[in-house]
Each structure stands twice: as C-alpha cells, then as structure tokens.
Amino acid sequence: GAVVSQHPSWVICKSGTSVKIECRSLDFQATTMFWYRQFPKQSLMLMATSNEGSKATYEQGVEKDKFLINHASLTLSTLTVTSAHPEDSSFYICSVQAAVPSSYNEQFFGPGTRLTVL
Amino acid sequence: RKEVEQDPGPFNVPEGATVAFNCTYSNSASQSFFWYRQDCRKEPKLLMSVYSSGNEDGRFTAQLNRASQYISLLIRDSKLSDSATYLCVVNSGGGADGLTFGKGTHLIIQP
Numbered sequence: 143g144a145v146v147s148q149h150p151s152w153v154i155c156k157s158g159t160s161v162k163i164e165c166r167s168l169d170f171q172a173t174t175m176f177w178y179r180q181f182p183k184q185s186l187m188l189m190a191t192s193n194e195g196s197k198a199t200y201e202q203g204v205e206k207d208k209f210l211i212n213h214a215s216l217t218l219s220t221l222t223v224t225s226a227h228p229e230d231s232s233f234y235i236c237s238v239q240a241a242v243p244s245s246y247n248e249q250f251f252g253p254g255t256r257l258t259v260l
Numbered sequence: 261r262k263e264v265e266q267d268p269g270p271f272n273v274p275e276g277a278t279v280a281f282n283c284t285y286s287n288s289a290s291q292s293f294f295w296y297r298q299d300c301r302k303e304p305k306l307l308m309s310v311y312s313s314g315n316e317d318g319r320f321t322a323q324l325n326r327a328s329q330y331i332s333l334l335i336r337d338s339k340l341s342d343s344a345t346y347l348c349v350v351n352s353g354g355g356a357d358g359l360t361f362g363k364g365t366h367l368i369i370q371p
Contacts, residue, residue, distance in 0.1 A: 186361040254302070
C-alpha cells in the first residue's frame with residue numbers, strides 16, 4: 143500500500159486562528175487525495191476530494207471558504223482550517239488511492255491530525 | 261436510512277473464538293467494498309478488499325451479497341491483537357471517489 147504522512151500529528155489552537163495541515167504521499171505521485179474528518183465515536187466523513195492542479199471538490203455541507211484545500215504538487219495536499227472554532231475540533235485524516243489503478247480503488251490513510259480548538 | 265450500517269457492538273469474545281461482523285449498504289450502485297481496521301485514536305488501515313466471489317486472507321474471510329446489499333467479515337481463531345474497531349467501507353462510484361464508512365464494530369478479545 144501507499145505510504146502517507148501528515149503534519150502536524152496534533153495541534154491545539156485558540157478560537158479564531160487558522161491551522162494548516164499537510165498531507166504527503168511519500169512513495170508515489172497522487173493526482174487525487176481525499177480529506178476526511180472524524181468526530182468522537184462517529185464514522186469518518188468525507189470532506190473533500192483534492193485534485194492536483196485544480197480546485198477541490200467539496201461534499202455537501204462542507205464550507206469551501208472555511209476549509210481551504212491546495213494540491214499544488216503530486217505529493218502534497220494541504221488543508222487549512224480558517225478561523226477555527228471549538229466545533230471544528232476533530233480528527234482530520236487524508237488518504238491517497240492505490241498506485242495501480244484498479245476497479246477497487248483501495249485508499250491508504252495518513253496517521254491523522256488531531257485538532258483541538260480552545 | 262444510513263448509507264452503511266453496522267452493529268456497533270462491542271463484541272466481547274474469548275481468545276481463539278470465531279467472530280462474525282455484518283454490514284449493509286444502501287446504494288445499489290456501489291462498486292467496491294472493503295473492511296478497514298481502526299485502533300483507538302489511529303487512522304484506518306486496510307484489512308481486505310471484498311470481492312464478489314468472496315475472499316480469504318489467513319484467518320479473515322470476507323463475503324459480499326450484492327442482491328441483499330450485505331457484506332460480512334469472519335475472523336477465525338481470534339487473537340488479542342485483533343481487538344479494534346472494524347469499519348465496513350463502500351466506494352459508490354468508479355474512478356476517484358471518496359469512501360463511505362460505517363460507524364464501525366468494536367471488537368474486544370478477552371484472554
């Protein structure tokens with residue numbers, strides 16, 4: 143499977159500040175990455191699909207102006223939570239699809255970033 | 261109706277037992293199916309893909325019933341290290357689509 147890293151692994155910030163989370167595909171070039179969010183005792187929810195060189199595609203209910211996604215290279219996607227508030231506190235996880243295209247499209251996840259907004 | 265439904269458990273089983281998880285999905289157009297494992301406060305890790313004919317990987321067997329929109333996972337000879345949350349996951353489209361996750365079934369293997 144793919145090797146994916148995320149940075150930072152955890153962050154605590156004050157309400158109103160912006161936080162940038164990086165997702166890197168370490169062993170292959172990913173034209174598409176995905177961002178998910180997981181609240182305690184809930185399932186992972188897809189937030190957006192990050193496309194290299196073009197605008198991200200956001201899921202219904204996810205504010206694109208609040209969650210800024212930049213996918214400027216084939217190995218890096220960033221998610222910026224702007225003007226963070228306590229309700230944004232969550233576990234943010236990125237993923238990449240399997241390097242070899244297949245009908246199954248397995249995804250491999252980064253270690254996640256735990257965001258706490260005070 | 262939730263898109264992917266699982267019994268949340270917890271399932272408490274003794275070491276060495278066989279345990280089965282079930283999952284149903286609502287989108288009949290779904291094309292790819294997976295079981296992921298998630299440990300506490302960690303990211304999900306792919307356990308196995310689920311193929312139409314059913315497939316086995318060591319102690320793990322997955323089955324898919326498209327007509328009933330039902331997926332199962334069987335774990336034989338359970339180990340303490342199998343304790344985790346098992347996520348039923350569906351990809352509803354071809355190409356680069358995000359995954360839809362169930363809430364997970366929590367498994368606790370007791371010595």
